[in-house]
Amino acid sequence: MLQSTAIAQVYLEKLPILGAEGGAVLPLYKPGTAMHSYLEEKKIHLVEIYFSEIEAHAVKAWKRHRLQQGLFCVPRGLLRLVLYDTRPKSPTYGRVASFSLGRPDKYCVLTMPPMIWYGLACEGETPALLCNCIDRPHDPKECETLPKDTDQIPYSFSNISQ
Amino acid sequence: MLQSTAIAQVYLEKLPILGAEGGAVLPLYKPGTAMHSYLEEKKIHLVEIYFSEIEAHAVKAWKRHRLQQGLFCVPRGLLRLVLYDTRPKSPTYGRVASFSLGRPDKYCVLTMPPMIWYGLACEGETPALLCNCIDRPHDPKECETLPKDTDQIPYSFSNISQ
Numbered sequence: 099m100l101q102s103t104a105i106a107q108v109y110l111e112k113l114p115i116l117g118a119e120g121g122a123v124l125p126l127y128k129p130g131t132a133m134h135s136y137l138e139e140k141k142i143h144l145v146e147i148y149f150s151e152i153e154a155h156a157v158k159a160w161k162r163h164r165l166q167q168g169l170f171c172v173p174r175g176l177l178r179l180v181l182y183d184t185r186p187k188s189p190t191y192g193r194v195a196s197f198s199l200g201r202p203d204k205y206c207v208l209t210m211p212p213m214i215w216y217g218l219a220c221e222g223e224t225p226a227l228l229c230n231c232i233d234r235p236h237d238p239k240e241c242e243t244l245p246k247d248t249d250q251i252p253y254s255f256s257n258i259s260q
Numbered sequence: 261m262l263q264s265t266a267i268a269q270v271y272l273e274k275l276p277i278l279g280a281e282g283g284a285v286l287p288l289y290k291p292g293t294a295m296h297s298y299l300e301e302k303k304i305h306l307v308e309i310y311f312s313e314i315e316a317h318a319v320k321a322w323k324r325h326r327l328q329q330g331l332f333c334v335p336r337g338l339l340r341l342v343l344y345d346t347r348p349k350s351p352t353y354g355r356v357a358s359f360s361l362g363r364p365d366k367y368c369v370l371t372m373p374p375m376i377w378y379g380l381a382c383e384g385e386t387p388a389l390l391c392n393c394i395d396r397p398h399d400p401k402e403c404e405t406l407p408k409d410t411d412q413i414p415y416s417f418s419n420i421s422q
Contacts, residue, residue: 120320120380121313121387128308129397146290147309147393149335151283158282173311174336174389218282225283227336227389231309235291 100132103208104195105181106188109136110208113171115201124205126171126229133169133207142167144231151227152177152220157255159217159246166240167233168210172200175226179208182215182251194253200226217246219255262294265370266357267343268350271298272370275333277363286367288333288391295331295369304329306393313389314339314382319417321379321408328402329395330372334362337388341370344377344413356415362388379408381417 100109111133116123127144128134137144152158152175162184170179179197183190198204198221210216210230220226246255262271273295278285289306290296299306314320314337324346332341341359345352360366360383372378372392382388408417 118312118320120318121315121382124311124313126309126311126391128310147288148290149286149288150280151286151335153283156282158280173313173391174387220283225336229288229309229335229391 100136103197104190105183105193105214106190107211108181108209108214109133110206112206115205124173126173126207127169127231133209136209137169142233144169144233146232146235147229148236149227149229150218151225152218153225154220154223157217157219157246159219159255160215160244160248160251161217162215162242163212164240164242165212165234166237167212169231170199170208170210171229172205172226173229174201175224176200176204176221177226177228178219178221180217180219180253182253184215185213215244215251217253217255262298265359266352267345267355267376268352269373270343270371270376271295272368274368277367286335288335288369289331289393295371298371299331304395306331306395308394308397309391310398311389311391312380313387314380315387316382316385319379319381319408321381321417322377322406322410322413323379324377324404325374326402326404327374327396328399329374331393332361332370332372333391334367334388335391336363337386338362338366338383339388339390340381340383342379342381342415344415346377347375356413377406377413379415379417
């Protein structure tokens with residue numbers, strides 16, 4: 099089942115971690131899930147996949163896409179994802195929300211619409227791995243960045259020791 | 261560029277690991293790559309994604325799909341992938357081949373055709389993570405398994421301490 103979150107159009111679906119001899123199996127995306135139905139309904143087609151590793155105690159922030167939509171999943175480690183909604187027509191315009199994504203209890207997929215600033219911080223002592231499935235080829239021209247200590251976003255990563 | 265391997269129709273493409281502040285970025289699948297062109301040409305459409313973790317010193321073996329095709333990638337750790345070609349018409353019928361896939365020097369994507377037995381072993385002291393993108397929804401009915409110490413496959417994982 100898709101869950102609404104504090105940010106409009108950011109949905110998440112909890113996923114099972116399947117125990118298996120030698121190591122767990124973790125589904126990310128599959129026909130029959132609520133997330134698959136949602137993306138089909140919205141005609142969002144995933145065409146590119148990449149990983150972004152966040153080292154222990156590291157922060158990667160901030161980034162905003164004008165067009166690109168993503169599907170986030172954290173198959174290793176635990177990640178803090180912070181969002182700042184700057185979509186003028188959004189019912190959650192101006193809101194900041196923080197999510198923990200990853201192992202062992204928060205394994206899920208999460209939709210990442212365009213025009214939302216996002217930042218990532220590794221929670222825990224092992225690197226976290228973000229898998230991002232996106233709906234268009236990566237294009238640096240449609241991507242904006244701000245430094246992690248910017249005054250333009252009302253959130254501080256200072257409690258992450260670096 | 262796609263590289264041929266010791267097993268017919270098993271191709272690999274080396275991928276870059278992009279250094280970035282806070283942690284590396286690792287592309288898996290994207291338009292413009294040789295692997296993307298190959299899958300387009302073969303009309304192989306990836307519809308499902310899952311991860312399989314292989315714990316340090318663990319082995320997951322053996323498995324064979326009758327229909328399912330996959331695209332393997334190892335974004336964390338280092339994995340030994342062993343293949344045994346049992347396709348009667350294959351020019352490499354009966355051949356066993358072993359590959360190291362993963363970090364830091366062997367980051368790549370690899371095509372996994374049906375009717376090849378495969379086994380996975382973690383090389384190294386940290387768990388390895390396999391990402392498998394497949395061309396049809398997972399169906400246990402088209403999948404066969406054998407125990408890792410079977411006599412039917414001329415390969416022994418006994419040098420992996422468990």
